[in-house]
Amino acid sequence: xxxxxxSSARVVIxxxxxxxxxxxYHLTKLGIRxxxxxxxxxxxxxxxxxxxGLVPTLRATYRMSMLARYSADxxxxxxxxxxxxxxxxxxxxxxxxxxxxxxxxxxRGASMAKLCGFPCEVVDPQRAxxxxxxxxxxxxxxxxxxxxxxxxxxxxxxxxxAKGARKGGARIIENTKVLEIxxxxxxxxxxxxxxxxxxxxxxxxxxxxxxxxxxxxxGVNIPLHAAEHYYVVTEKMPDLAAxxxxxxDLDNCNYFKTEAGKLLIGTFEPNAKPWGHDGIPAHFxxxxxxxxxxxxxxxxxxxxxxxxxxxxxxxxxxxxxxxSFTPDDRYHLGETPELRNYFVAAGFNSVGIQSAxxxxxxxxxxxxxxxxxxxLWDVDIRRNLPFQGNATYLYDRTTEGLGLLYAMHWPFRxxxxxxxxxxxxxxxxxxxxxxxxxxVAGWERANFFAPEGEKAEYRYSWGKQNWFEWSAAxxxxxxxxxGLFDQSSFTKLLMQGRDAVTxxxxxxxxxxxxxxxxxxxxxxxxERGGIEADLTVTRLTQEAFLVVSGAPTQTRxxxxxxxxxxxxxxxxxxxMTSSMAVLGVMxxxxxxxxxxxxxxxxxxxxxxxxxxxxxxxxxARVRASRxxxxxxxxxxxxxxxxxxxxxxxxxxAAGSPFNxxxxxxxxxxxxxxxxxxxxxxxxxxxxxxxxxxxxxxxSDFDKPGGFIGREALLRQxxxxxxxxxxxxxxxxxxxxxxxxxxxxxxxxxxxxTTSGMYGHYIGANIAMGYVExxxxxxxxxxxxGEYEIEIAMHRYKVEASLRAFHDPGMxxxxx
Numbered sequence: 001x002x003x004x005x006x007s008s009a010r011v012v013i014x015x016x017x018x019x020x021x022x023x024x025y026h027l028t029k030l031g032i033r034x035x036x037x038x039x040x041x042x043x044x045x046x047x048x049x050x051x052x053g054l055v056p057t058l059r060a061t062y063r064m065s066m067l068a069r070y071s072a073d074x075x076x077x078x079x080x081x082x083x084x085x086x087x088x089x090x091x092x093x094x095x096x097x098x099x100x101x102x103x104x105x106x107x108r109g110a111s112m113a114k115l116c117g118f119p120c121e122v123v124d125p126q127r128a129x130x131x132x133x134x135x136x137x138x139x140x141x142x143x144x145x146x147x148x149x150x151x152x153x154x155x156x157x158x159x160x161x162a163k164g165a166r167k168g169g170a171r172i173i174e175n176t177k178v179l180e181i182x183x184x185x186x187x188x189x190x191x192x193x194x195x196x197x198x199x200x201x202x203x204x205x206x207x208x209x210x211x212x213x214x215x216x217x218x219g220v221n222i223p224l225h226a227a228e229h230y231y232v233v234t235e236k237m238p239d240l241a242a243x244x245x246x247x248x249d250l251d252n253c254n255y256f257k258t259e260a261g262k263l264l265i266g267t268f269e270p271n272a273k274p275w276g277h278d279g280i281p282a283h284f285x286x287x288x289x290x291x292x293x294x295x296x297x298x299x300x301x302x303x304x305x306x307x308x309x310x311x312x313x314x315x316x317x318x319x320x321x322x323x324s325f326t327p328d329d330r331y332h333l334g335e336t337p338e339l340r341n342y343f344v345a346a347g348f349n350s351v352g353i354q355s356a357x358x359x360x361x362x363x364x365x366x367x368x369x370x371x372x373x374x375x376l377w378d379v380d381i382r383r384n385l386p387f388q389g390n391a392t393y394l395y396d397r398t399t400e401g402l403g404l405l406y407a408m409h410w411p412f413r414x415x416x417x418x419x420x421x422x423x424x425x426x427x428x429x430x431x432x433x434x435x436x437x438x439x440v441a442g443w444e445r446a447n448f449f450a451p452e453g454e455k456a457e458y459r460y461s462w463g464k465q466n467w468f469e470w471s472a473a474x475x476x477x478x479x480x481x482x483g484l485f486d487q488s489s490f491t492k493l494l495m496q497g498r499d500a501v502t503x504x505x506x507x508x509x510x511x512x513x514x515x516x517x518x519x520x521x522x523x524x525x526x527e528r529g530g531i532e533a534d535l536t537v538t539r540l541t542q543e544a545f546l547v548v549s550g551a552p553t554q555t556r557x558x559x560x561x562x563x564x565x566x567x568x569x570x571x572x573x574x575x576m577t578s579s580m581a582v583l584g585v586m587x588x589x590x591x592x593x594x595x596x597x598x599x600x601x602x603x604x605x606x607x608x609x610x611x612x613x614x615x616x617x618x619x620a621r622v623r624a625s626r627x628x629x630x631x632x633x634x635x636x637x638x639x640x641x642x643x644x645x646x647x648x649x650x651x652x653a654a655g656s657p658f659n660x661x662x663x664x665x666x667x668x669x670x671x672x673x674x675x676x677x678x679x680x681x682x683x684x685x686x687x688x689x690x691x692x693x694x695x696x697x698x699s700d701f702d703k704p705g706g707f708i709g710r711e712a713l714l715r716q717x718x719x720x721x722x723x724x725x726x727x728x729x730x731x732x733x734x735x736x737x738x739x740x741x742x743x744x745x746x747x748x749x750x751x752x753t754t755s756g757m758y759g760h761y762i763g764a765n766i767a768m769g770y771v772e773x774x775x776x777x778x779x780x781x782x783x784x785g786e787y788e789i790e791i792a793m794h795r796y797k798v799e800a801s802l803r804a805f806h807d808p809g810m811x812x813x814x815x
Contacts, residue, residue: 005173008199010034011367012191013206014178014214017048018154018352019345020206021161021172022360028168030368035170036198037162038191040177044158045285046208047352050321052231052257052266053157054246055150055354056093057118058109060409062740062752064378065116067358074357075152082167084160087153091258092245094123094131096143102251103142104462105409107792110144112740114790115752121145122793132247134239134307149246151257154353161360178207181218181342188218188342202367204343209280209324211332211346212389220338223384224347225394226276226322227402228289230296231266233259233317237309250406252302262316263307267299268350270403274395275322289320325349325401327388327418332381333359334366337559343367344381350405371526375685382556385441393418410460411738412447412666414438424488425581425644433662436467441551443489448664449474462792463736467666468758475670475760477661478630479806482587484651485663487636488644489551490582493558496544497571502705504537504545507564509690509699509707512537512545519610519627521698523690524560525709529716530686531693533557534678536627538612546576546623546638553680564708581644585651586634588812589658594635596654600624602635609814618650619643630668631675631804632812666757673766674759676727676804682739683725683754683768691716692723692770694802723770724777728753728789728798729805730765735796737767737789744795745771745785753789762805767798 011027013020016039024037039045055072059065075088097103106122113120121127123145125137131145162172181203182190188203205222207214215222240261247256257264275289296318304310326332326347336342345363348355365373377383387393397418407413421442424430431437435446436456448467450456459466477483495504501513510522516539524533535549535557549557554577561573585594595602600615607613612625620643625636639647652660669679678684678693690696691713701710730737737756742749753769767789773781779802788795807813 005176005193005195006036006171006198007196008190009036010200011036011202011204012198012200013037013204014191015039015046015206015208015211016043016162016172016174017046017206017208018044018051018158018161018356019208019348019359020204021158021165022356023204023206023345023363024165024170024172025161025168026360026364027367028165028170030364032364032368033169035165037165037170037172038176038178038193039172039174041285042174043162043172044155046210047321047323048154048158049286050319051154051353052264053087053152053154053353054255054257055088055152056146056246057149058113058116058120058146061378062112062115063375065112065118067362068354069116069118070361071354071357072148072150075150075157078157078160078164082160082163084156084163086157086160088150088157089243090148090150091243092145092147093149093248094128094143094145094245095248095250096128096140098139098141098251100141101462102408104792106142106144108462111742111790111793113146114749115740115742119147121147131245133241134309135247136306136308145245151246152353157353178214181214183218183339187340202341202343204345204363204367206345208346209276209322211324211344215336215344216389218339218342220336220342221384221386221389222332222344222346222381223388223394224324224326224332225274225398226280226324227398228273228275228292228320229323229350229402230269230291230320231264232300232315232319234263234265234310235314235316236261237263237313239309248406249302249306252306253299253403253406254303254306256303256307263310265300265303267296268403268406269295269299270400270407272399272402274398277391277395289322291318291320293318323350325398327394327397327401329401329404331355331359331379332384333363333376333379334372334381337382337555340563349401372686375687377681377685380556382559383552385555387421387442393421408460411462412438412458412465413460414458420444422489424486425641426486426488426648429645429648430486430662435662435664438665440489441554443551445489446486446662446664447666449662463734464758471664471666471670472760474661474663474667477659478587478632478663478667478671479761480588481661482585482589482593482655482658483661483663483667484655485584485586485668487582487584488580490577491549491551491554491557492576492580492638493547493561494544494574494576495547495561495571496574497569498543499569500543500545500571503565503569503571505703506705506707507561508537509709511700511703512539513703514539516541517611517613519612519625523684523695523698525690525707525713526686527709527712529689529709529712531680531684531688531690532560532686534680534684538625550680579641581639581641583637583639583644583648583651584634585637586628586630586632588633590632590634593651593655593658593660597650604815618646620647622647628813629677630671631677631807633815670757670760673755673757673768674762674804674806676768678725678768679755688770689713689716691721692725694725720776722774722776723772724782724802726769726771726782727801727803727805728767728769728787729762729801730767730789731797731799733764735765735791737765737791741767742790743769743771744788744790759805766805
């Protein structure tokens with residue numbers, strides 16, 4: 001290993017674990033050879049050295065599964081490429097269920113495996129016992145077996161990646177601690193070490209548990225916190241086969257891995273113990289933490305029930321080592337919004353070995369190309385908000401995060417820790433109305449309202465959950481009468497200045513150079529035509545615009561707006577999210593209700609669709625915008641926060657004759673899917689163009705100055721699309737679609753779902769998803785096929801449509 005610190009490099013990587021070495025390896029594969037990797041001690045000394053070395057391939061989403069698959073394929077060929085043994089073996093994995101709901105979850109995963117091209121066998125208890133003879137199967141109802149899953153030696157695979165990186169020209173320097181990131185003109189410009197400074201074009205933070213602290217030295221937010229993580233290794237077991245599949249007993253929080261005639265048993269306990277809250281010791285390397293046997297005991301007892309032979313087997317090792325976890329159990333990847341050319345790959349939530357190959361590959365491509373090579377919104381660091389770097393918040397959330405890896409991944413499951421971070425000014429009123437709150441981007445949002453006498457809580461299932469009928473009533477109220485939504489969590493960005501119209505019109509695909517008081521629905525596109533944001537822009541004055549988007553994209557949208565605003569532009573962008581509450585008054589009776597509270601003319605002639613203006617309502621002046629995300633006549637009311645409670649009370653009082661109903665976000669979701677409205681992050685991403693998403697109407701190809709992505713869309717328009725968003729109506733009323741489900745056309749898989757929800761007004765489950773055809777997609781091709789969607793290994797017949805199933809002509813919205 002080179003020990004001389006150079007004065008400059010194109011890329012400096014901080015951290016010599018499996019992630020940092022993978023990034024270095026993949027950069028050199030792309031021809032970027034001027035790479036320096038700095039490790040404060042020696043390679044693998046942080047978390048990598050004590051990882052269990054599991055390499056499963058099936059993750060929660062298609063994209064993450066494909067990255068995990070790449071990791072396995074890479075580890076399989078690394079030995080031949082580098083002559084460094086990695087210990088990789090495709091031993092397979094067996095996940096078992098002790099109840100039907102878990103079995104349904106596993107079978108849903110088996111259906112998604114078909115999308116990924118993974119062989120996956122759904123097994124009964126007898127077959128599970130054949131695959132794992134020492135297992136007690138008495139309480140097993142079924143499971144899935146993935147034969148291509150593997151195991152690897154974490155230290156060896158890291159050394160192989162390092163060897164490959166050095167062979168490609170990278171320099172790896174150990175015993176060199178990075179003290180600080182150098183910053184020039186808003187960009188990372190190198191690192192400061194005790195052995196000297198290095199100038200660099202790019203810096204990559206792969207510092208694992210130390211990543212958050214290093215980020216804070218230069219104002220970069222990397223939310224993660226370490227937690228204790230346990231496994232034990234038994235003495236030799238004479239009846240243990242030399243190589244068994246990795247066994248996951250998810251309901252009992254344990255996994256079992258054969259290891260040279262012994263068993264390694266790891267736990268993902270739901271009551272995790274955060275560690276390092278007061279700082280990680282300076283010289284922490286290859287260290288263990290004192291084991292808490294009382295903490296571990298229930299999981300060891302469960303392991304002995306699953307594998308009775310353990311009752312007669314001693315333990316050779318009881319290991320406790322720290323790993324870092326993020327607030328949402330998804331790792332951090334990508335360029336930070338705070339500093340250009342500062343990239344992060346950290347916070348791998350105990351899946352670092354299986355993720356390292358894929359994460360290293362896409363991050364290297366991101367640096368090389370200047371953009372993400374695929375949709376990585378699941379793990380994009382721009383999903384985080386500043387508050388999530390708060391140490392107390394991270395400590396509290398980490399107690400839950402570790403156990404969630406093996407917990408039931410219910411649809412709509414809510415975090416239970418670190419809650420009530422961000423509350424609408426109307427929160428207490430909604431709580432008094434028996435709201436059940438969910439959390440998005442820290443916001444407490446009413447997801448549904450329970451009737452009087454019922455407890456406002458979730459009772460999770462894979463079918464129709466306890467709130468189904470209550471949300472149906474909210475949905476129906478919006479379709480037939482009027483509903484009231486608290487949408488205060490909207491992201492609200494104000495752009496002002498003499499150049500605002502020029503700058504914003506270049507960023508927006510639609511023409512926002514409209515008269516003041518007009519709302520424009522638009523996308524923000526990248527140069528490849530992919531959708532970076534899906535939002536509305538309201539022109540307030542000649543030089544002021546209000547940009548409104550969803551809560552989860554607050555950091556991302558502000559970052560995109562700022563990075564695409566020229567440095568010399570005479571504009572100011574202000575995040576107004578916290579300054580305004582938003583109330584959505586939606587439904588056929590919304591006009592009549594609001595007309596009782598204001599003297600403004602709310603008629604279709606006096607206040608047409610797409611209009612926004614300030615009106616008097618009660619004692620307040622509010623911005624009323626005639627726009628909708630539910631597909632009905634309605635207004636979004638933007639209210640200065642301190643005036644919102646009074647406005648809310650007046651609407652509730654005036655709404656009584658109209659049977660006004662408070663509505664939650666589950667109803668909002670079912671309403672928007674019934675209307676075919678897209679949701680960023682699910683239905684549209686940076687991989688999808690407006691032509692593919694059915695949103696080309698929101699791009700003005702003829703406006704002066706064009707827009708980012710216009711040329712790419714014109715090329716695609718001329719060539720024709722091979723992928724298209726389609727809506728599907730299930731013929732079976734019991735189907736419960738959510739996302740990531742295979743779509744079949746004439747018996748062959750042609751795509752996957754992106755969203756799904758029961759459409760209460762249509763009376764059927766509705767899914768949205770993309771279908772693909774290399775020869776091109778036309779309406780005739782779509783209409784000529786017979787379609788099915790597979791859920792938990794069962795195929796359901798569906799009706800396909802390019803148009804919304806509810807009010808495709810927009811008559812109700814524009815009446």
